[in-house]
Amino acid sequence: MSTLEYSGMTVRYGHGAGAHVAVQGVDLTVASGGVHGLVGESGSGKSTLAAAAVGLVRPAAGSIRLDGTDIVGHSASARTARRRVQLIFQDPFSALDPRMPVGASIAEAMRAAGRRRTRAEKTRRVEELLGLVHIDPARAEDLPAAFSGGQRQRVTIARALAADPDVIIADEITSALDVSVQGVVLNLLRELRAELNLTILFISHNLAVVRYVCDTVSVMRHGRIVESGDTGSVLSAPRDPYTRELVAAVPVMGERFDWGEVS
Numbered sequence: 123m124s125t126l127e128y129s130g131m132t133v134r135y136g137h138g139a140g141a142h143v144a145v146q147g148v149d150l151t152v153a154s155g156g157v158h159g160l161v162g163e164s165g166s167g168k169s170t171l172a173a174a175a176v177g178l179v180r181p182a183a184g185s186i187r188l189d190g191t192d193i194v195g196h197s198a199s200a201r202t203a204r205r206r207v208q209l210i211f212q213d214p215f216s217a218l219d220p221r222m223p224v225g226a227s228i229a230e231a232m233r234a235a236g237r238r239r240t241r242a243e244k245t246r247r248v249e250e251l252l253g254l255v256h257i258d259p260a261r262a263e264d265l266p267a268a269f270s271g272g273q274r275q276r277v278t279i280a281r282a283l284a285a286d287p288d289v290i291i292a293d294e295i296t297s298a299l300d301v302s303v304q305g306v307v308l309n310l311l312r313e314l315r316a317e318l319n320l321t322i323l324f325i326s327h328n329l330a331v332v333r334y335v336c337d338t339v340s341v342m343r344h345g346r347i348v349e350s351g352d353t354g355s356v357l358s359a360p361r362d363p364y365t366r367e368l369v370a371a372v373p374v375m376g377e378r379f380d381w382g383e384v385s
């Protein structure tokens with residue numbers, strides 16, 4: 123069980139007259155074991171919702187709960203529960219320390235999550251995590267520069283998994299990648315979801331990608347959710363005029379996509 127639930131979420135940047143409301147009264151539930159998409163134009167507040175769940179921004183109002191436990195506050199229980207939510211960013215190039223071998227990077231994430239392990243256990247777990255994302259465990263000593271963009275994004279996924287999360291928030295994780303490797307990362311996410319029973323909030327401006335990976339979807343505009351529902355229904359028969367505009371802007375929306383296999 124790992125249901126992520128935002129209610130009445132409001133986030134402002136800045137203070138006083140210069141304050142900007144980035145997210146306004148958002149209610150959003152990501153069902154346990156489900157993949158929920160979040161789409162909307164640039165600046166609509168998608169990344170702000172993601173940042174709030176991992177403590178990078180402080181909401182002005184509202185709550186975020188994981189299986190009913192608050193994950194926003196400063197209490198010990200909130201901090202512990204927050205570790206069960208891991209964020210993966212868009213850019214696999216800046217996400218990894220260029221001077222640190224990828225295995226060490228993954229081990230560091232395990233430490234940060236408070237996992238105490240012996241050196242041998244750590245090595246074994248790093249190998250296991252690299253294997254999970256289809257990277258040869260023998261490459262643990264390699265620096266990020268030795269990997270392609272798609273492989274680096276897989277390493278950042280392994281690093282997120284090092285904390286043994288229940289929830290992954292994937293923020294535009296394929297948009298910095300060549301189209302040819304996007305499918306590999308998307309298929310990996312689908313595979314991991316099934317294997318590890320992850321709950322996923324999947325942020326993307328790419329509706330074809332959202333249709334491929336998400337069970338349900340919410341459409342954001344100007345900090346509010348304008349429409350939510352099953353991905354198929356929302357994208358095939360949008361009720362909200364703004365969603366209709368978004369869908370109409372993607373000419374291939376009705377076609378099936380073949381994103382290939384994870385290699």
Ligand SMILES: Nc1ncnc2c1ncn2[C@@H]1O[C@H](COP(=O)(O)OP(=O)(O)OP(=O)(O)O)[C@@H](O)[C@H]1O
Binds near residue numbers: 164166
């Ligand atoms: N650190 C910040 N300080 C001030 N304003 C910010 C900050 N981060 C985001 N904003 C503003 O908040 C609004 C929501 O931004 P956010 O990044 O959440 O949108 P988004 O939908 O994720 O956009 P994109 O798809 O471009 O990433 C935007 O108007 C943005 O300019």
